[in-house]
Amino acid sequence: MGHRSGIIEALVMCLVMSVQLLCATAGVRPPAIYVFGDSTLDIGNNDYLPGPDVPRANKRFYGVDFPGSVPTGRFSNGYNIADFIAMNMGFTRSPPPYLSLAQRTGLLVRSSLSTGVSYASAGAGILDSTHAGTNIPLSKQVKYFGATKSHMVAKRGSGAVNHLLSKSVFLISVGSNDLFVFAESSQNKLDAVHESDDVAALYSSLISNYSATINELYALGARRFAIINVGMLGCVPAARLFAANASCLDSLNKLASDFDDALQSMIAGVAAKLPGLAYSLADFYGFTETVFSDPGAVGYTDISGACCGAGELSAEEDCLPTSTLCANRDQHAFWDRVHPSQHAANLTAMNFYHSRPGRWTMPTDFKGLAEAS
Secondary structure (H helix, E strand, C coil): CCCCCCCHHHHHHHHHHHHHHHHHCCCCCCCEEEECCCCCCCCCHHCCCCCCCCCCCCCCCCCCCCCCCCCCCCCCCCHHHHHHHHCCCCCCCCCCCCHCCCHHHHHHHHHHHHHHCCCCCCCCCCCCCCCCCCCHHHHHHHHHHHHHHHHHHHHHHHHHHHHHHHHCCEECCHHHHHHHHHHHHHHHHHHCCCHHHHHHHHHHHHHHHEEEEEEHHHHCCCEEEEEEEECCCHHHHHHHCCCCCHHHHHHHHHHHHHHHHHHHHHHHHHHHHHHCCCCEEEEEHHHHHHHHCCHHHCCCCCCEEEEEEEEHHEEEEEEECEECCCCCHHHCCCCCCCCHCCCCCCCHHHHHHCCCCCCCCCCCCHHHHHHHH
């Protein structure tokens, strides 16, 4: 895909998005959407996890722009990327969090058959060791889906359920936390270790586990995968604190970019081996790079700092009820020290849903994936 940049391209993108805002409507809605990943997609699973170290977005000012201005477990001032992708596909919002349904089998089955379920968990990684004990790791999210399918089959039968799953979309966005943890453990040595055996071993583990996840979901009936790669981690406000003049942290961006290259190769290889598997790989990194090359083209006045936080770049603390809140949230790329604002999530999801193949998505966009016969 490559990481495109340039003012002209950003302006064109802005015009395209303006048209989409006016006329975008969902085409053929898939039967359901099943969501796996981290805090960019989590809509409240972590609110149900015990323990003081679990990351939760269950307090003010999270949700300040959500209907009712209430915190919902989303790490956003409103809706997140999962919500907007689901909306573009014809749903009201992201399907509900699994842990809100797990103790009510009837409700779980109804949701899984009609709209889907979200298993995403803030802090989760591809590796079970990433923030262990404070989230639902990817492997466990898949196990929860397997349990969900068992309940679906008991209600509707395996034939009907497998048909429904084959037409549904499986949305995955994960990997950022694994890379953050590795970077933190490397401290100031990240530039020196980029070519080391440590990085090679990290990528090998991540790609192996990611591949196993795709294969396991495929065995459970998944056929349509909407996958979002890792974005520009070095440009989040928390990372900019460690760079000169609040610039992006290049070493962390390289770690993400190289992982994305490996991810692209893995997905293409797996798809070639699994009959009937269709996928759309979205380039979160490249999209962000182009937007940040001319932020004003999409209405941003701040792409460096957080809207909600404290200290330098409002990124020295998490978003708390005592935090300083920016006045115009739609002009900020970042809501808190790590997560995109609602406006950024909307722009991202919209461009992944409607995208000239090869621009932000390949081999098709999310719309093409959802509507494929």
